[in-house]
Amino acid sequence: MDFEVSEDRRMLADSLGRYLSDHYGIEHRNAVAYDAPFHDAQKWRDLAELGVLYALAPEDRGGFGGAGFDVVTVFEQLGRALCPEPVLPQLLATRLLMASGADLEPLLSGATRYAVAIGEIDAPYAVEDITTEATDSGGGWRLTGRKSVVYGAEAADRILIAARHAGGIGLFEIAPGNADITAYGMIDGGGAGEMFLDKSEAVLVAGDAGAMLQDALDWGALALAAEAVGAMDAANAMLIDYLKTRKQFGRPIGGFQALQHRAVDLGIEIEQARSITILAASRMGTQAQSRSVSMAKNLIGRAARLVAEESIQMQGGIAMTWEYPASHYAKRLVMIDHQLGDTEFHLERVMADLRPAR
Amino acid sequence: MDLTYSPEEQAFEAEVRAFLNAELPAELAEKVRKRRELTKDDMNRWHAILNAKGWLAGTWPVEAGGTGWSAVQQHIFEEECCRANAPRIVPFGLKMLGPVLLKFGTKAQQEEYLPRILDGRDWWCQGYSEPGAGSDLASLKTRAVRDGDDYIINGQKTWTTLGQHANRIFCLVRTKTDGKPQEGISFVLVDLDTPGIEMRPIRLIEGGYEVNEVFFTDVRVPVSNLVGEENMGWTIAKYLLLHERTNIAGVGFSIEALEQLKSLATQVRRGGKRLIDTPLFAARLAEVEIDLEAMRLTNLRMLADAQKKGAPGPETSMLKIKGTVIRQAINDLARRALGPAAAPFPSEALDGNAALVPEDHAANAASYFNNRKISIYGGSNEIQKNILAKGILG
Ligand SMILES: Cc1cc2nc3c(=O)[nH]c(=O)nc-3n(C[C@H](O)[C@H](O)[C@H](O)COP(=O)(O)OP(=O)(O)OC[C@H]3O[C@@H](n4cnc5c(N)ncnc54)[C@H](O)[C@@H]3O)c2cc1C
Numbered sequence: 001m002d003f004e005v006s007e008d009r010r011m012l013a014d015s016l017g018r019y020l021s022d023h024y025g026i027e028h029r030n031a032v033a034y035d036a037p038f039h040d041a042q043k044w045r046d047l048a049e050l051g052v053l054y055a056l057a058p059e060d061r062g063g064f065g066g067a068g069f070d071v072v073t074v075f076e077q078l079g080r081a082l083c084p085e086p087v088l089p090q091l092l093a094t095r096l097l098m099a100s101g102a103d104l105e106p107l108l109s110g111a112t113r114y115a116v117a118i119g120e121i122d123a124p125y126a127v128e129d130i131t132t133e134a135t136d137s138g139g140g141w142r143l144t145g146r147k148s149v150v151y152g153a154e155a156a157d158r159i160l161i162a163a164r165h166a167g168g169i170g171l172f173e174i175a176p177g178n179a180d181i182t183a184y185g186m187i188d189g190g191g192a193g194e195m196f197l198d199k200s201e202a203v204l205v206a207g208d209a210g211a212m213l214q215d216a217l218d219w220g221a222l223a224l225a226a227e228a229v230g231a232m233d234a235a236n237a238m239l240i241d242y243l244k245t246r247k248q249f250g251r252p253i254g255g256f257q258a259l260q261h262r263a264v265d266l267g268i269e270i271e272q273a274r275s276i277t278i279l280a281a282s283r284m285g286t287q288a289q290s291r292s293v294s295m296a297k298n299l300i301g302r303a304a305r306l307v308a309e310e311s312i313q314m315q316g317g318i319a320m321t322w323e324y325p326a327s328h329y330a331k332r333l334v335m336i337d338h339q340l341g342d343t344e345f346h347l348e349r350v351m352a353d354l355r356p357a358r
Numbered sequence: 359m360d361l362t363y364s365p366e367e368q369a370f371e372a373e374v375r376a377f378l379n380a381e382l383p384a385e386l387a388e389k390v391r392k393r394r395e396l397t398k399d400d401m402n403r404w405h406a407i408l409n410a411k412g413w414l415a416g417t418w419p420v421e422a423g424g425t426g427w428s429a430v431q432q433h434i435f436e437e438e439c440c441r442a443n444a445p446r447i448v449p450f451g452l453k454m455l456g457p458v459l460l461k462f463g464t465k466a467q468q469e470e471y472l473p474r475i476l477d478g479r480d481w482w483c484q485g486y487s488e489p490g491a492g493s494d495l496a497s498l499k500t501r502a503v504r505d506g507d508d509y510i511i512n513g514q515k516t517w518t519t520l521g522q523h524a525n526r527i528f529c530l531v532r533t534k535t536d537g538k539p540q541e542g543i544s545f546v547l548v549d550l551d552t553p554g555i556e557m558r559p560i561r562l563i564e565g566g567y568e569v570n571e572v573f574f575t576d577v578r579v580p581v582s583n584l585v586g587e588e589n590m591g592w593t594i595a596k597y598l599l600l601h602e603r604t605n606i607a608g609v610g611f612s613i614e615a616l617e618q619l620k621s622l623a624t625q626v627r628r629g630g631k632r633l634i635d636t637p638l639f640a641a642r643l644a645e646v647e648i649d650l651e652a653m654r655l656t657n658l659r660m661l662a663d664a665q666k667k668g669a670p671g672p673e674t675s676m677l678k679i680k681g682t683v684i685r686q687a688i689n690d691l692a693r694r695a696l697g698p699a700a701a702p703f704p705s706e707a708l709d710g711n712a713a714l715v716p717e718d719h720a721a722n723a724a725s726y727f728n729n730r731k732i733s734i735y736g737g738s739n740e741i742q743k744n745i746l747a748k749g750i751l752g
Contacts (some may be wrong), residue, residue: 122629126627131626186701187703187724187727194712248493258740309520309730344638
């Protein structure tokens with residue numbers, strides 16, 4: 001048994017972590033995260049140069065990573081800095097393009113930014129529930145329906161989109177100009193958009209895409225789990241620091257046992273979150289991938305909300321303010337549960353497969 | 359044991375309902391239901407309607423222009439107002455300063471200020487907390503030094519709710535630096551137009567603007583603005599906090615929020631199912647309803663008890679804790695019910711056919727984050743637990 005992180009991944013984590021703390025501090029982060037286009041083109045190029053995107057794909061597909069632990073390494077750092085750049089859609093697109101055999105280089109180099117449109121208002125998480133329709137009556141594929149809360153839609157050069165056709169669920173590509181997109185900002189930072197499709201022209205990427213979509217969503221959920229672990233670590237460090245320095249009744253508030261035990265509880269839950277994320281990362285590409293990812297996303301949903309709520313409560317009024325970074329961490333931590341399956345959704349997936357091991 | 363209101367109380371309930379039906383402007387109710395920010399005019403408008411009916415000062419005696427209502431009547435009124443989505447009565451003048459002046463103010467102070475609170479000429483805000491004095495309020499440092507017939511005030515207050523609308527602030531200030539900290543505090547009334555006062559906005563977590571910092575530099579205030587005697591401010595503050603804590607359970611808010619949540623859960627769909635028909639979500643909804651039903655009764659039991667004994671006791675701490683936890687649990691479910699659609703900034707919500715969420719629910723995530731405050735202010739839940747622990751363990 002060996003829980004040491006490999007040298008390569010440690011180096012990536014270090015250089016990415018350093019870059020983000022030097023160039024993507026909370027003030028810059030807030031400026032980017034809460035205003036269109038929710039993306040900083042120069043920083044994007046820098047991140048790509050650091051290898052953030054190459055780390056998402058394996059060597060035989062032009063990357064230098066592609067394993068669960070590579071994804072965890074990248075997203076943990078992004079989470080620590082609350083980085084709002086649309087890296088997650090690139091991971092989903094990488095998985096989809098890998099399955100369809102497309103050239104990944106434009107994506108991995110950072111030159112071409114993808115958005116991936118799967119969820120819908122009534123089908124926010126489950127691929128099998130989507131209703132956007134694809135038809136081909138001779139003149140090429142046309143899509144009709146609405147894709148909802150598509151992350152990074154505004155900054156995307158290319159858009160992959162899932163739709164139902166007579167033979168099942170397919171994956172299509174649609175040029176951003178061919179869809180009617182309304183972009184907006186998110187309460188936890190970053191941008192997304194609604195895509196309105198009315199017989200919009202699209203190109204078929206894969207006719208039978210159910211499995212590859214599920215795979216992409218699994219990887220996305222793993223990435224969010226890692227992002228949450230990074231953000232929880234940072235939020236917790238702020239909390240501990242505050243408990244040591246804030247004085248009331250003539251002593252640091254961290255001296256009150258009512259708070260001490262709860263701070264310890266957070267530490268325990270964060271370690272649980274880290275462990276389940278490591279477990280899921282180790283099972284990517286195995287039979288147990290989907291179930292392990294769901295376990296991780298469920299636990300993360302619970303832990304992240306606890307950390308968010310408790311860190312606000314234990315720091316008091318200051319953590320209710322925009323000016324204090326902890327509030328932005330709290331928002332992101334809570335809202336991660338609204339992406340790619342919430343605690344209930346993933347709990348149901350774990351519940352669906354409760355066979356005894358013996 | 360009889361859990362129903364008396365015939366008189368039932369008649370009162372019907373009267374309140376009829377009044378709200380007839381007099382609450384639909385635009386205001388809609389704003390409240392959608393949890394949009396109310397303007398100063400909105401709040402003043404509702405106060406004026408209540409004042410015209412003689413129902414604005416629910417906790418004041420009739421002689422002072424109040425209603426003379428019993429605790430149960432006050433409770434009925436609050437609950438009905440919440441159900442009807444009436445704007446919340448701004449508490450600082452009516453529920454905080456009013457009772458203080460009635461108990462500790464001079465005749466002249468009562469005559470000068472009470473009518474101005476009722477007719478809206480004065481908007482008060484509460485200057486208690488300071489950057490260094492939150493839970494430990496008695497450690498406050500804002501200094502008032504006697505100079506002839508004036509005090510000269512220097513220091514800083516913070517978290518001043520709706521100070522941007524106010525023309526006056528009631529402050530706790532330090533008038534004595536030796537001895538026990540509690541024994542050197544005074545309660546003074548300050549006109550915000552006095553030279554040397556600066557107010558700066560604080561932006562909250564969800565982006566809203568409802569609190570401020572207030573800076574005092576050599577602010578001259580006549581000694582006649584002192585309420586009670588010099589250095590008895592702590593007694594007044596404690597009296598006021600007790601008043602602040604009646605209705606602290608916020609049962610009415612929770613009842614209304616739960617109704618809205620249930621309606622939402624029948625509109626939102628996950629795949630082919632309504633959210634309310636998915637077992638995991640339904641279980642959480644049912645649990646919170648159970649908790650709320652129980653707390654409603656706890657609240658009434660304590661109300662009946664307070665009515666008998668004449669004053670609310672430390673059990674209000676229990677209501678504050680449970681009441682805020684339940685409200686926050688409902689806010690949590692209302693946010694979760696929306697799935698990814700909870701995330702867009704409410705100000706960017708789409709409407710009409712493009713709407714992303716059922717009507718009235720665009721602000722669910724923002725409300726969830728904003729309402730984290732309710733377990734922090736008015737004495738945090740930890741401080742309430744300390745009070746209760748002291749009561750049972752000594
Ligand atoms: C939105 C908002 C509006 C407000 N409006 C007003 C207003 O209009 N006027 C006004 O005067 N004030 C107002 N307040 C201030 C409010 O009353 C304070 O925030 C509150 O008293 C807590 O103080 P603090 O924020 O400094 O936290 P702190 O006192 O620093 O507390 C931090 C944490 O330590 C805990 N803690 C402190 N002491 C103990 C202890 N002995 N044992 C266990 N735990 C402890 C607290 O519970 C909290 O979890 C407002 C606050 C907010 C957030």
